[in-house]
Amino acid sequence: MMDSQKTSEEGTVSKGIGVSPGIAIGPAYLYARVSFDVEAQAVDPEKIEHEKQRFEDAVRKAERDLHKIIAVTREKLGEDSATIFEAQLMMLRDQAMYPEVIAFIESKGINAGYAVQSVMSKHRQVMEASDSEYLRERSNDLLDIQDRIIRHLRRGRILSAVDENSIVIAENLTAADIILFSRRGILGCAMDFGGPTSHVSIMARALGVPAIVSTHNATSKVSTGDLVVVDGIRGELIVNPDEDTLAAYRVKQERYARLQQQDRQLMDLPSETLDGHSIELQANLELREEIPLLEENGAKGIGLFRTEMLLLMEGRALVTEEEQALEYSKVIDAVTPHTTTFRVLDLGGDKLLPMGHREHNPFLGWRGIRIMLDKPELLVPQLKAILRASAKGPTRILLPMVTQISEVRRFKEVWADTMDTLTREGVPFDSDIPVGVMVEVPSVALQARLFAEEVDFFSIGTNDLTQYVLAVDRGNDMVAEIYDELHPAVLQLIRMTCDAAHAVGIPVSLCGELATNLRAVPVLLGLGVDTLSASPVYLPAIKRVIRAMKRTEGEGLAERALVSSDPEEFRGFMDRWLEEHACGVSFFLEGPAD
Amino acid sequence: MIEKEVTVTNRAGLHTRPASMIVRTASQFQSEFFIQKDGYEINGKSIIGVMTLAAEQGATLTLVFEGSDEQEALVAMEAIFEDGFGEVK
Structure with missing residues (x-):
């Protein structure tokens, strides 16, 4: 077996x-x-009523599950996310479902589970015949309902037990x-x-x-x-x-619990090195419902608000300008007095395109700002929504996947036109919103000085930058080993970006996963990064490292990293360094257990 | 009985969310409501029925209402189709 x-x-x-x-x-x-195959079992005529009652009980339990799910989803993720479950709730008593199952049990004298499966799979087959992949996938909603009922029928009692x-x-x-x-x-x-x-x-x-x-x-x-x-x-x-x-993990578990307690005290302390340099800590976010995590983890604003979630949520093609404006206003309202940085819709690459467009090589294809400049019907409503929301508090805007300075210039034309429109409409907005670019393609780092003259800030995206510099798809197991965010070539580009930015006096933020790799934190400070932005739960550990080091030390470590030819050796070196300097963070490090 | 042809204008088609909007709107009226597409007819007050239409953007549907408030029901239903269910077109 x-x-x-x-x-x-x-x-x-x-x-x-x-x-x-x-x-x-x-x-x-x-x-x-639950596997689709519930076996057909004949039910004695005198037990038919009982079988119908079992079905009713299972539906009722499924309803109770869904009410709970709807309530928690609404509270944690918002009304939009809850709609899909509200629709599932409607399906339970739907005319094409409930009475059909009852009729099936009665006419065939067969068990409820088999009846549910037969009725639902008939409907699913119709949907699965659709030409639209998206609509085909929606048959999963029917499958969810089917599974939920069958699970209750089987277990007799209690939920997704x-x-x-x-x-x-x-x-x-x-x-x-x-x-x-x-x-x-x-x-x-x-x-x-x-x-x-x-x-x-x-x-x-x-x-x-x-x-x-x-x-x-x-x-x-x-x-x-x-x-x-x-x-x-x-x-x-x-x-x-x-x-x-x-035993080692039990120790780790205890240490983690202790650290979490210490983190609460760390929350109000400044993110500052021993030699007095402040490093701003901000949060990467995609949903308004995560905002309470900012304060809990000591984030000073949002360094990256990904707007794709709003767009792709529950498969809705795109929310309107009004809906976006409302959502962005709520975010800014909750984050003020700190700044919120909205990234313009970053579609393509590994993210689904709602227009059903397919490419052989999406990472080198139509994505990010390229799509948005080609599709003013997507770009303009988003810009208007962000501008309208900006009346609420400090806002920044960030352009994804920029490779050429001409893209920045074209964007700025649209941006200026949009502001003109709003001015004519008499809508209040902040006319001085800083415009920044993501540094995630080598061309931008290599021409950082040129870009720095025309934008207000940089935000380094290390995930894509590493992929493009090292020509490695980190999702591909055959080459994933080569993917190294601390590779000297990557660090060199980060340094060029920081140097160019500081020469003209604009700030540099880093919002990639590298920020959560504690081995990298001292190096990044040494290279000159001003702000680290990460998923809020990682910020306390990052702050612990920052508060345990001098920036001059970081500079020395950066020099060493830039000439390292042995990634293993450097990782080991940083692990020891962290162990000596920032008590209690070593087990936080990424990488396979040794 | 009244009939009216409408087109699905939103990009994602009649997926779960638009289907639930249609059913909710239809349920506010007494009239019976059917939707026809390519010779296939479903009960418009059934969310599963509407979903099985698998109507994509650009699909033409015939809305059929029968009952005392059929006129009002049609007006309400046309409005949500025209609006593309509040989604992008």
Whole structure:
């Protein structure tokens, strides 16, 4: 049997992406989608009424689940995200569902689960025949409903029943699943798929459940009941650890809890080096509902507000100017007196294009500002919305995927025209919003001086910059080893960017994942980065490093990093440095466990 | 009974959210409501029915209302189609 094979592996490690920090240790609960195949079973004529009642009970429980999910989603993610579940709630009593299932049970004398499956799969088949991939995917909503009812029919009672105090391992979870699980007191979770900016990741962070996504193989390595460790900091799942490993993780877990307590005291202390240099700490965000995390983690404003989430949420093609303006105003309102930096819609690359456009090489294709300049019907409403919202407080605007200075100039023409329009309409706005560019393509770093003369700030995106400089797709396992954000070539471009910016007196922010790599923090300070922007939960650890070092030390480390030819050696060197300087952060480091 | 042809104008087509808007709007009226597309007819007060139309942007649908308030129902329904369900066109 497959299960015995799986449990024989002791201490195996699955590497994924940590999306909600913390350490969870406990028994695994393998959560699988109900398989579609409920077997048909004849029901005695006198039991038909009972079978119909079982179906009604299951629907009622599904309704209760959905009411809970809707309430929590509304509170944590907003009304928009809740609409999809409101629609699912409508489906439960839909004329094409409820009465059809009842009729099926009665006429065929067959079990409720099979009836639900038959009725729903008939509807799904119709949808799956659509030419539109997007509409085909919506048949998943029907599948969700089907699964939910069948799960209740099977278990007899209680929700998406996972064992209390377990660690949920699944191929993929939804934000709704996490909500229900957290009410059952789950310790952590690990998924085969998913990304750090998906709803489920955001929800895990909001609920404080340690989580890992994108492990590729967690479900095939774990069986229910295995002892597992979820390390949401390093992004690792350890299955049936040996005693030494387990003991080490228990220590780590305690240290993390202690650090979290210390972090609360750190919250109000300035982000300043021992030799008195201030480094601004800001947050990367995509949803207004995450704003409370700013203050909790000591963020001074938003260094990167990704607006794609608004656009792609629940598959809506695009929200209107009015809806955007309202949403942006609320964000600015909540963040004032600190600044909010809105990044213009960054579509393409690995992000879905709502217009269904496909490319062979999307990372070198139609993306970011290229799309927006070609599509004024997307760009102009967003600019108007941001400008209108800017009356509320300090605002900045950031252009994604810029490669040429001509793009900045073309953007500025549209920007000026948009301001003229609003002035004519008598709408109040801030006419001095700083305009910045993302430095994520080598051409911008190489021509940084030229760009610095025409923009108000730089924001370095290290994920793309590293991919483009080293010509490596980090999602490709064959070459992922080469992906090194601390590569001297990457650092050289960061230095050029900082030098050019400071020569004309504009600030440099860094908003990529590199900011959360504590080994990199001293180096980045040494290279001259003024602001670090990261997912809020990582900021306390970053601040701890900053407060434990002198900037002059950072400069020395940067020199060393720029000439390093052995990444392993340099990482080891930085680990020791951190251990000596910033007590208690070493285990925060990324990278495989040694 | 009244009938009216409409076009799906929003880019993403009649996915879950627009379908729920249609059903919610239809349910405010007494009249029966059907939607026809390519010789296929569904009950417009059923969200699953509307979703199974799998109507993409540009699809032409015939809205059929029958009942005492059919005129008002048609006006309300036309308005949300014209608005593209508040989504981008």
